[in-house]
Amino acid sequence: MSELILASTSSARRALMDGLGLPYRTEAPGVDEHVAAGLSAEEAVRMLAVRKARAVQERHPDAWVLGADQLVEVGHEVLGKPQDRDAARAQLQRLLGQTHVIHTAVCLLGPGGHHSETVEDTRLTFFAVPPEELERYLDTGEWEGCAGSYRVEGRGQALLQKLEGDRTNVQGLPMLSVVRLLRQAGFDLFARP
Ligand SMILES: Nc1nc2c(ncn2[C@@H]2O[C@H](COP(=O)(O)OP(=O)(O)OP(=O)(O)O)[C@@H](O)[C@H]2O)c(=O)[nH]1
Secondary structure, three states: OOOEEEOOOOHHHHHHHHHHOOOOEEOOOOOOOOOOOOOOHHHHHHHHHHHHHHHHHHHOOOOEEEEEEEEEEEOOEEEOOOOOHHHHHHHHHHHOOOEEEEEEEEEEEEHHHEEEEEEEEEEEEEOOOOHHHHHHHHHOOOOOOOOOOOOOOOHHHHHEEEEEOOHHHHHOOOHHHHHHHHHHOOOOOOOOO
């Protein structure tokens, strides 16, 4: 198989791919992540995952390229990555005591016009915790770089009352789906190095 590129700057996505053990490298997609207003969260993440993968594939047309994007949906609001602590506080105040959905899209592009994609949802319910506990969680800094301002594999799991779906999907890549897309594309996941 020609090389596999993860079109991502996300350390969490890199950690998940490292766990799979396939040879790959990362490259920043370098795309504008704005999408038209009025798109559903699922439409937006799908569009952005394809946009990221295509941007890298244009630079490396013979490679396999995996792109991903994630948004948090709570009620009718869609949340991305917070810009600062105050934005992270506002996001978490919206999530505490509620159920929200993480939508993560992945897109696999390959030689010969291969294009496969999927969107996975994970539902999470958070405990309602007092403001002082929220401030202590913000002090961990886990909000930085995370859609929804928490890390499900870190101290954020102390906020978690219920999780329905693929936990890795919350971290940034739905690994059950990533494995399925790679196998369907013909990858040997235990190839000799
Ligand atoms: N470690 C961790 N990261 C999370 C969690 N929830 C969301 N994230 C990260 O939040 C980010 C979602 O924003 P995106 O716009 O999809 O991705 P990004 O960080 O800009 O990275 P790119 O792939 O380069 O676009 C990703 O990096 C996810 O890995 C979590 O529970 N744990």
